Structures are given as C-alpha cells and as structure tokens.
Amino acid sequence: MKRILLSITGTVLGLVALLSFKSHGHPLRTTGALPSAGLPAASSTAPTGTSSSPGVATSAPPKPGAGTTKTLTGQAVETRYGIVQIQVTVTGSKINNVSFLQLTAFDDRSQQINQAAAPLLLQETLSAQNSQIDTVSGATYTSEGYIQSLQSALDQVGLK
C-alpha cells in the first residue's frame, strides 16, 4: 500500500499561497506603475529597499563596501497570458528587494489578475523564504512565470 501523507494546513504559507490567488477579494490597482517590495537588510548591512507598498519599482544599487549586495535580473518568462520578468536584490543569501521589470498581460482578464496578484507576489516572496514545500499543485500561470523568473535570478547567486 502506497503511503501518502495529507497535511491539512490552513496556514498562511507565504509565497506558496500566491500560487492560488484569485483576482476577486483584492483591490484592483489602477496605477500603471509596477510594484516592488522590500525588507530591511540583515543587521550588518544598511537597508537596501524600503518600499513595501506598490509603487515605482526600485532596486538598490550595490552598496559600496557592502560587497555582498547584488541586483539580479531574472529571465523574461512568457506564459499563455503574459510576460513576467523579475529583478531581485540580494545581500548574502537574503532577499532584500524584489520588483517587476516586466509584467505584461495579453488580455484584460489577465491584466486584472496581474494587478491583484503582483503586490501579493512580491510581499510574499520576502516573507516566504522558508516555505516548506517543493512544488505546488493547482498553480496558475502568472505565478508560474513569476516563480521561474525569480528562480533564474536566484540561480545566479546560488541561492539554492
């Protein structure tokens, strides 16, 4: 008999949860600006990104002397519904800031979904660095593109 464990979570689980986002229930953003999200950097380093609300994408340049802060650009990932490209700023192994370089929707419905999902995706990236899963069933297109672009950026610094 195959042994498969089912763990009912009901827990907020950071990024992974974003894979299930729906557009309703979240205010749609009317701004055309691409959102970004940041966290204070590790205590040994000055903050490199501070915006936690949607706004103009910001990414801190490498800080002179810090040495370990890098800004990385993910692959532009095209899905059926649009193009997603992520930029991430990393200090050591910690993500300080993540933003969209591209978030293009091919249709109005996708645009609505993107607008609702984008701020969540960014914030959750920062809070989900220890999410305890390997992959997700039921994932959706925008988030897949987001994940893959982000992963390609992280691969550049070996955040594995």
Place this chain on the structure above:
Amino acid sequence: MSAPITALPSPTPGARRVVHCMGTVFSFDVRTAGVGQAALDEAERWLHRVDEVFSTYREHSEISRLGRGELTAADCSDEVRHVLAECARLEVATHGFFSIRATGRLDPSGYVKGWAIERASDILVAHGSTSHCVNGGGDVQSVGGAAADRPWRIGIADPLRPRTLAAIAVGRDLAVATSGTAERGAHVVNPHTGVAPTALVSLTLAGSRLGRVDAMATAAMAMGADARAFVEGLDGIEAFAIEPDGTTWSTSGWQR
C-alpha cells in the same frame, strides 16, 4: 542560508529547466547528481512532439485530422493509438465521466497532458534520475524523494483563500493532479449533461502515475458530489476536495 523561494533547499547538485509548451509552463527539478542537460533536452523534445501530435489547436495535428475523419486510428502513430486505447479504458472505468468527446469533438487533452508529464518523467529515469519532480501547469509527477531522507512535499493551492495552501501531500513517487475552478473558471463539464458541476471548487488526486491520476481527477470533478465515493473505490488513489463554502474532505487512505 535562506531557502529558495518555492522550494526547500536542494541538497544535491541538480538541474532545472522551464519549458513553454501546450499553452502552459512545465518545470523540471532534477536532484540526482550527474543527470543534466542531455536528459532534459530529450524530455523537452518529447513535450514538443506531444504538442505537435495531440494539439487540438493545430489544424494539421494527427488528433485534429483524426477528429475530422481525414485519418483512421490505424493511420495514426503508436502514441495516438496508445492514448485512444487508454482513454477508452478510462471512459469505462469512470462510467463515461471521462470522455474524449465531452466537448463534442475529439479531444483527449484530459489524459494527454498528465500522460505527457508522466512520460517526460520516465525519460529522466531512463537517464539515471532517481529524484526529480516535473510540474506541468500545476500537475505534478515526482520520482523518489526530494532528498535521500526526505519525501516530496507538494502544496495544494486553495482557490478560496488566496494566501493559503489548503493542504500538503507528502510522499515518494507521488503524482498529484488538481482539477477545479481555478482563476480561469470552470473548465470541466459533466459529459452526460454538458453542465459544469458546482459541488466542488477544487479536487486534488494523489497516486503514482500522473496520466491516470489526472484523468481520474477530471472525471471525479465532473461527478460533483459523487466524487468522494468514486475515489474511495479507486485503488492507489486518494482525494482531497474543497467545497464552495470552504468545507474540505479527504478520502480514507491518506496516512495521518
């Protein structure tokens, strides 16, 4: 050291790849050292071949020509004949709730996608992989565990609560498929009535081989409220479901 965004730390060197095919995204996460790009190249070529042969969006695919009567099954490739035979078996096993003519024209996509992922996974095994995960648009075939001492942990998205996972399926050699009312709306219909069922917003099936698991998920979703009893009767497959009011249920064979 923080974990990567979607994943627990990969303890072994491996290979990743993203493939855009069949209108969705396939991601490969190979964790067996020494299994690399050549294996992924072959798996990727396989997915593109499946798209060429089986796409109902391509006018000249074998499936489109077969559907229009320009080909007979005997004219078709081994893969098409295999799929038609499997789909016929699935139709019987699901009392017609899995049907390649549910939409009125020949469309075996409900089996082909899961089967294509399953076979892509087999290609990696043939190249020596003993630990990998292939995710095609949210349907997952895994082999071995995530590490030598750790099973795969596959999150199940909750369509009703955007910031949560509903559950996590944990095991080795797991195939997991979710059918449901995703962000794009219902896409499963009851072939007997032509109506989209509303009893469940999400139904996840877990088993060993994704072709069968995915097709059974589609069929059980189409059954609506009868899905639970149906999956209880399936050997080697367990179900987790979310109802429109947020109530969840799961079949009895899950280990707790």
